[in-house]
Amino acid sequence: MSVDDSPSATERRSAIQKRHEQAANEVLPEHRALYIGGEWVQSASGQTFETRDPTTGDALASVQAGMATDIDRAVDAAWNAYDSVYSDYSTAERQAMLSEIADRVEAKSEAFAKLESLDNGKPITEARIDISLVVDHFRYFAGVARAHEGETVETDDSRVVQTHKEPYGVVGQIIPWNFPLLMAAWKLGPALAAGNTVVIKPAEETPLSILKLMEEVGDVVPDGVVNVVTGFGEDAGAPLASHKEIRKVAFTGSTAIGSEVMKNAAEHITDITLELGGKSPLVVFPDADLEQAVQTTITAIFFNTGECCCAGSRLFVHEDIQDEFLSRLADAAADLELNDPLLDSTDLGPKVTEEQVENTMSYIETARESDATFLTGGDQPDDPALADGCFVTPTLIDEIDHNNEAVQEEIFGPVQEVFTWSDYDEMMEMANNVDYGLAAGVLTESIDNANRAARDIEAGNIWVNTYNDFPAGQPFGGYKQSGIGRETAQEAVEHYTQTKTVNFSLS
Numbered sequence: 001m002s003v004d005d006s007p008s009a010t011e012r013r014s015a016i017q018k019r020h021e022q023a024a025n026e027v028l029p030e031h032r033a034l035y036i037g038g039e040w041v042q043s044a045s046g047q048t049f050e051t052r053d054p055t056t057g058d059a060l061a062s063v064q065a066g067m068a069t070d071i072d073r074a075v076d077a078a079w080n081a082y083d084s085v086y087s088d089y090s091t092a093e094r095q096a097m098l099s100e101i102a103d104r105v106e107a108k109s110e111a112f113a114k115l116e117s118l119d120n121g122k123p124i125t126e127a128r129i130d131i132s133l134v135v136d137h138f139r140y141f142a143g144v145a146r147a148h149e150g151e152t153v154e155t156d157d158s159r160v161v162q163t164h165k166e167p168y169g170v171v172g173q174i175i176p177w178n179f180p181l182l183m184a185a186w187k188l189g190p191a192l193a194a195g196n197t198v199v200i201k202p203a204e205e206t207p208l209s210i211l212k213l214m215e216e217v218g219d220v221v222p223d224g225v226v227n228v229v230t231g232f233g234e235d236a237g238a239p240l241a242s243h244k245e246i247r248k249v250a251f252t253g254s255t256a257i258g259s260e261v262m263k264n265a266a267e268h269i270t271d272i273t274l275e276l277g278g279k280s281p282l283v284v285f286p287d288a289d290l291e292q293a294v295q296t297t298i299t300a301i302f303f304n305t306g307e308c309c310c311a312g313s314r315l316f317v318h319e320d321i322q323d324e325f326l327s328r329l330a331d332a333a334a335d336l337e338l339n340d341p342l343l344d345s346t347d348l349g350p351k352v353t354e355e356q357v358e359n360t361m362s363y364i365e366t367a368r369e370s371d372a373t374f375l376t377g378g379d380q381p382d383d384p385a386l387a388d389g390c391f392v393t394p395t396l397i398d399e400i401d402h403n404n405e406a407v408q409e410e411i412f413g414p415v416q417e418v419f420t421w422s423d424y425d426e427m428m429e430m431a432n433n434v435d436y437g438l439a440a441g442v443l444t445e446s447i448d449n450a451n452r453a454a455r456d457i458e459a460g461n462i463w464v465n466t467y468n469d470f471p472a473g474q475p476f477g478g479y480k481q482s483g484i485g486r487e488t489a490q491e492a493v494e495h496y497t498q499t500k501t502v503n504f505s506l507s
Contacts, residue, residue: 012385016340020056023118023342027111029212032063034070034230037077038223043231044069051207054121054350055341057388063207066231068239071199074227075245078170078197081224086197087167089222091145094193097220098142104216105181106135112181112209117341119206120180121350121390122304124342133470134185137488140472141189144490148194148497160504165497167195168247168271172240174233174261175210176252177203177352178307178412184210186487187250188226194496199227199246201237205352233257244268248496251275252309254410255436255481273485273495275309275477277410278438281431282312282467283453285444286320292465293443294328297416300441300467302336302394305348306414307356309482310439312467313411316431319422326398326418330375333394338381350390351413357390360413363406364395367417372400375418402430410436424452432458437479441467460486 007015033040047065052058089097105112112134113127122130153161173187180202191198202210207230214221214228229236241249242264248271251261255277265272282300284293300312317325341349351357357380364378377395398418400407407417421427431440439461442453454462460478463469470476470488477486485495 009384013388016385017056017058019340019342020053020058020118023114024053024060027115027118027212028061029115029208029215031211031215032061032208034064034066034074035211035214035218035226035228036070036074036224037080037227038218041073043067044073049204049232051119051205052353053118054352054390055118055388060118061208063211063230066201066229066236068235070229070231071236071239071243074199074229075170075243077224078199078227079245081222082169082197085222086195086225089195091148094195095142095145098138098145098189098192100220101217102135102138102142104220105131105138105213108216109135112212114342115209115212116180116206117349119208120177120352121341123346123349125344125346126304127341130179130182133472134181137182137185137189137472141193141493144190144493145193147490148493158505158507160506162502162504164500164502165194165494166500167497169196170246171196171198171248171250171496172243172246173198173200174237174240174249174251174253175200175202177205178304178309180206181209181213183252184213186492187252190487190492191250191496192225194493196248196496197225197227199229199240201229201231201240204230204232237261238264241265241270242267246270248272250495258483271495273487273492274483275485275487276438276481276483277436278309278311278478278482279314279408279410279434279436280310280312280439280441280459281314281316281457282441283427283431283443283457284315284317284321284325285442285446285449286318287445287449288321288443289445290321290325290328294325294332296441296443296465296467297329298332298336301416302333302348302414303468305351305392307351307412308468309410310461310468311412312439312441313416314407314431314434315416315418316421316427317418319420322420326375326396330396333396334376336394338383338386338391338393348391348394348414350386351392352390354390356412357392360392360411360415363409363411363413364415367397367400367404367406370400370404370406372404373398377414402433408434428453428456432456435481438482439463439478
């Protein structure tokens with residue numbers, strides 16, 4: 001008679017809780033206050049809020065809830081730092097500062113990765129990728145700081161025309177919860193490289209990594225150059241976007257909230273960069289390498305538990321390979337491991353909050369009510385060890401109308417809708433038939449297919465035989481309702497500057 005010595009659900013649940021408690025004790029930031037003018041300060045209201053671990057449901061930390069008054073304080077501190085210190089920083093000094101920030105993050109990379117897993121729920125293997133990209137982007141923008149130049153404009157012998165790229169002064173940045181520290185680096189890097197000071201509002205769901213960053217680099221960044229106000233969108237984000245002394249606002253998040261940010265910024269004609277929602281198509285041609293294409297599709301939709309603005313959430317598979325491809329894809333999706341994100345073996349962690357679970361499940365139910373076919377998933381895991389967490393199984397939905405709201409709207413979860421195509425023009429019309437245009441993927445062995453599809457897809461970022469690849473220097477941003485402007489490249493620095501033209505008369 002065999003004896004089942006596998007750990008029980010209760011034992012595994014207890015092991016998860018202990019693992020998270022230990023990690024929290026190791027990596028949580030010491031300060032959970034606002035960071036204004038180089039000092040850790042309490043919010044004017046004295047109110048706080050809890051940030052919770054989406055794996056265990058436990059509270060991680062109590063964080064200060066900033067309000068409009070705190071935004072005012074932070075903006076004043078940022079202008080004081082700009083006027084008294086940072087406007088005099090040379091490009092070499094800005095480069096050295098950004099390089100040192102990269103070094104500090106790299107030195108604590110594992111701690112930052114664990115903190116992101118605790119606060120966001122992303123698998124530790126993916127969190128490590130995020131932190132390596134944080135380092136890469138700070139180093140990239142350190143280099144760009146030295147390459148940021150004006151030009152001389154050729155006219156005639158009667159004049160000399162020069163252009164100068166000047167910073168705005170103080171900029172506001174609002175960061176999403178899906179890539180907390182990486183999105184902060186995407187924004188801080190170019191803003192600081194261009195010579196601006198910053199007031200940054202992290203997402204209320206994931207405020208901890210930016211606080212830890214300021215603990216690590218507070219002695220590198222002059223007081224007031226970077227100010228952090230934690231809090232809720234309506235209490236701190238909206239006052240930041242509409243502040244009359246903020247010269248530029250950068251926001252990453254949903255299209256609906258991005259529209260509100262745009263309206264708030266319009267009150268004072270404030271410049272904006274918006275990186276918003278997506279419902280990206282992933283097109284599989286019949287000549288695609290099936291094994292590679294399946295793995296790329298898994299990455300496109302299930303990376304970061306599908307909580308990516310650019311997730312390849314609409315899959316278009318050619319009818320010649322439909323059966324074999326979808327069979328392999330469903331098997332690969334079903335084999336993904338949902339578990340504690342602090343384990344290296346975990347493929348999918350929890351979603352960030354119960355609210356996000358409810359949102360995802362509501363779209364799944366909408367698809368189910370329309371008699372769509374579920375190739376796999378469509379529910380929450382029945383493992384009692386994961387009962388406290390915000391988990392949703394990887395889900396593939398076939399035979400659904402492309403006009404269904406589950407197809408047209410951004411789910412922001414591990415859910416992909418599948419469509420079969422035979423006629424290229426009809427497929428492309430459907431691929432472009434959404435309000436979004438952030439990204440897309442093309443899987444093919446033919447350079448002609450790749451070039452044709454890349455030209456025809458209405459999106460700002462096209463991946464060919466890869467997906468979710470974000471090297472520093474690659475511009476990222478959207479078409480249509482997916483945003484305005486570009487990030488992660490030298491072009492982003494341009495968005496944080498104003499052009500001044502000087503016309504010298506020679507006569």
